[in-house]
Structures are given as structure tokens and as C-alpha cells.
Amino acid sequence: xxxxxxxxxxxxxxxxxSHWCVFHRKRARRIVDTWxxxxxxxxxxxxxxxxxxxxxxxxxxxxxxxEFVNEFWKVLPGSLKDxxxxxxxxxxxxxxxxxxxxxxxxxxxxRIESLKVDILGEKPPTLDNxxxxxxxxxxPSSDPKAARKDSSTYIKELTVSGMPEKIxxxxxxxxxxxxxxxxxxxxxxxxxxxLEKMDKDxxxxxxxxxxxxxxxxxxxxxxxxxxxxxxxxxxxxxxxRINLINQxxxxxxxx
Numbered sequence: 001x002x003x004x005x006x007x008x009x010x011x012x013x014x015x016x017x018s019h020w021c022v023f024h025r026k027r028a029r030r031i032v033d034t035w036x037x038x039x040x041x042x043x044x045x046x047x048x049x050x051x052x053x054x055x056x057x058x059x060x061x062x063x064x065x066x067e068f069v070n071e072f073w074k075v076l077p078g079s080l081k082d083x084x085x086x087x088x089x090x091x092x093x094x095x096x097x098x099x100x101x102x103x104x105x106x107x108x109x110x111r112i113e114s115l116k117v118d119i120l121g122e123k124p125p126t127l128d129n130x131x132x133x134x135x136x137x138x139x140p141s142s143d144p145k146a147a148r149k150d151s152s153t154y155i156k157e158l159t160v161s162g163m164p165e166k167i168x169x170x171x172x173x174x175x176x177x178x179x180x181x182x183x184x185x186x187x188x189x190x191x192x193x194x195l196e197k198m199d200k201d202x203x204x205x206x207x208x209x210x211x212x213x214x215x216x217x218x219x220x221x222x223x224x225x226x227x228x229x230x231x232x233x234x235x236x237x238x239x240x241r242i243n244l245i246n247q248x249x250x251x252x253x254x255x
Contacts, residue, residue, distance in 0.1 A: 001034055001037075001038060003017050003020065004017070004034065004035065004038040004050070005038070007046070007049050007050070007053060008049060009045075009048065009049045009052065013049075014049065014052050014053050014056050015056060017053060018053060018056035018057045018060055019060070021053075021057050021061075021068070022057060022060050022061045022064065022068075025061055025064060025065060025067050025068060026067070028061075028067035028068045028070075028071045029067075029071050031068075031071075032068065032071035032072055032074070032075060035050065035053075035054065035075070036075040036079070038050070039075075039079055044083075044086065044087055044088075044091070047079070047082065047083050047087065047091075048083060048087065048090070048091065048094050050079070051079065051080070051083060051094060051095070051098060054072055054076060054079075055098055055101070055102075057072070058072060058102070058107050059105065059107065060172075062107060063173065069107065069108065073108060073111065076115075077114075077115060077118065077119070080095050080098070080099070080115065080119055081118070081119050083095055084096075084119050084120075095119060095120075096120055099112065099115050099116060099119065099120060102115075103116065166247050167244070167247045167248060167251060170240070170243045170244040170247045171244055173240040173243065173244070174237075174240045174241055174244050181233070181234065181237045183233075184229075184230040184233040184234050184237075185230075185234075187226060187229075187230050188227065188230045191223050191226045191227050191230070194223055195220075195223055198216075198219065198220070198223075202216070
């Protein structure tokens with residue numbers, strides 16, 4: 001709730017909180033419940049930032065699991081209608097563009113059709129190359145050169161559609177999983193050390209005829225589970241890197 005209160009419309013603010021939410025995706029229901037409560041108490045302009053945040057969370061979490069897709073689907077129809085009906089022309093444009101993006105990227109699958117009918121009354125306008133960004137610009141009339149550009153907003157300006165966007169998305173996936181890889185490797189090393197110690201203890205017990213501890217099997221199963229989890233995380237990192245390399249190869253081929 002405190003983080004949501006500090007949310008603003010800048011890309012840095014939205015992406016920072018989005019990454020935090022995705023990291024805690026196992027608590028998706030609680031996060032979305034809090035998002036909804038804070039949204040209902042927010043000002044008209046702040047509600048638009050909340051929608052941008054939901055969009056960023058949805059797109060960054062989808063490849064890691066459907067927790068946020070399922071939870072946000074419960075609350076977004078009402079929130080979108082609120083902004084569409086009470087947010088003026090800007091609110092209508094934001095909602096139409098978000099629904100268009102989610103439709104194009106199949107975020108909610110066929111369920112998006114109900115949003116197009118219930119909220120827009122018709123299919124949203126086809127997005128052109130200038131409307132394909134991950135988040136619509138909070139202030140499209142502003143001169144981008146006048147604003148301070150950090151790396152994330154610069155990437156967003158470059159990756160409006162097509163191949164550049166696919167490369168940037170694949171790259172961001174690799175960056176997002178950097179800390180997961182480091183943690184997984186550390187867990188692997190720790191588990192290997194534990195197993196080596198257990199191996200020595202078993203050898204020593206056998207040599208001296210000492211009965212094995214009754215917890216030996218459960219301890220081994222526990223360490224096996226840790227290793228399996230680490231392998232899954234490392235395979236996910238590997239897949240993200242392979243995807244990035246493949247996107248770059250396709251780009252080179254097209255060039």
C-alpha cells in the first residue's frame with residue numbers, strides 16, 4: 001500500500017514497482033487486492049498510473065506464470081470502466097489503447113472480447129507503429145527530448161513495435177533473471193556441500209558400525225528438492241538467453 005501511494009506516472013516508478021510485484025508473484029492475490037483498494041481511493045490521474053502498472057505487471061509476469069493474469073482479470077473490468085467513463089477523453093484513449101495492446105498480445109486470451117464489447121462498445125482501433133509500446137505515453141504531447149531519459153524509458157522509445165520490441169523484451173527477460181541465477185548457483189553450492197558432508201558421515205558410520213540416522217532419507221529428499229528447484233531456475237535463465245540469441249539472429253537475417 002505504501003509503495004502504491006508513492007507510485008507516479010514515470011516509467012521508472014512504474015517499472016520499479018512492477019518488478020517488485022513480479023518478484024513476489026506468489027502473493028499475487030494479496031497484491032491485486034491491495035491494488036484494487038488503493039485504486040478505488042486514488043485520484044483520477046493516479047488511476048491511470050495504476051492501469052499502467054497493471055499492464056507492466058501483466059506483460060512481465062506472464063512468461064513466469066499466470067498468477068497475475070488470473071487475479072487482475074477479476075478486478076480490471078470494473079477499473080477500466082471507471083477510468084473510461086470518468087476519466088474524460090484521455091481516460092477513454094488510455095483504456096482503448098490498453099485493451100488493444102492486451103488483445104494484440106493475447107494477455108487474456110479470448111476473454112478480452114468481453115472488454116471490447118462491454119467497455120468500448122466496439123473493437124478498439126487497430127494500433128499503428130506509434131501505438132505499440134508496452135505502456136501508452138502518460139503525456140503523448142510532451143517533447144521526449146525535454147524529459148530526462150533513463151535507460152528503461154530510452155528502450156521504450158526505441159522499441160515501439162516489431163523486431164526491436166521483441167529483442168528488448170527478450171533482453172529484459174535475461175536482465176530480470178540475473179539475480180535468480182545468482183541465487184540458484186549459491187543454493188547449488190550450499191546443497192553440494194551439505195551432500196558431501198552427509199556422504200562423509202555415512203562412510204564414517206558404516207566404517208564404525210554406527211546405525212544410520214532415521215532422518216537420512218528425508219534429509220536427502222529435502223536436498224534433492226532444492227537441487228531440482230535450482231535446476232528449474234537455471235533452465236529458465238538458459239531459455240531466456242537462447243530466446244534473446246534467436247531474436248538477434250532473426251534480426252541479423254532480416255538486415
